[in-house]
Amino acid sequence: MPLAPDLAGREFPPTPPYDVSRSQIAAFADAVGADDDVHRDPAAARAAGHPDVVAPPTFPMVVAFQAMSDFMADPDVGIELRNVVHSEQRFEIDRPIHAGDVLTATIGVETVRQAAGTSLIATRSTVRTVDGERVCVAYATLAHRAPSGDDA
């Protein structure tokens, strides 16, 4: 099934509030091998001028990925994750994410291009605190290949 051509320019509703915990930041830092104390030790983070432990720079993806998943599951979109390859990603970071932040992401589709049986979907997810402070803008391009036999 080809993607709806009018997807470009669409904005989707914000994700439910995501409570960032110290444990999640530590687990993410462990997963990417970031061994700085500021990811795990609140005292070390405060000594470095932060209110609480600091997330690694790609942590906003956790919230942005939720927005992408909701977008792909939208009845107007209907993309299965297994048919998607991440083709490009960029973060513009306003400030590091800390434990205690409560975040939502709002995803919009910037462009949809077709290339050799693949749809290239350029998205922009804005990550904000529930108080409205922007912490990051995550730009993702997703390459979607319709499964074979389903490309009519």
Next chain:
Amino acid sequence: MTVLESGATLGPVAYVVRRSDLVRYAGASGDFNPIHWSQRVATEVGLPGVIAHGMYTLALAGRAAAEWAGGADRVVELGSRFTRPVAVPDDEAGVEVEVVGDVKPTDQPDRVRIDLTVTCGGQKVLGQARAVVTRNA
């Protein structure tokens, strides 16, 4: 601490990636796309086998940039294209991903750009990978 002078070359640093790392990253990030843990699904969709999350590879590049910059909080921009998949074998050895940085100026004196060359088996796996970081005081 690394001195981020324009023209400097940073690294290389090498990181080993194993299947277990991908499973752990899936859990920590919420990205459970089966192409990152199921050989069956990965080959069904035409991949050479289980591949690393692009975001995992980019996170390793970001880790290198953060260490060079003197802290994760100094990274203000990070991104790349995912040009070649990193196939991760189902063995204990895994694969090695190598990161080299080249420091470039920006139009802001307190920020530099680090152009990141990220390779696996001698082949570039990320395209136009770069971080913008605030410079050490």
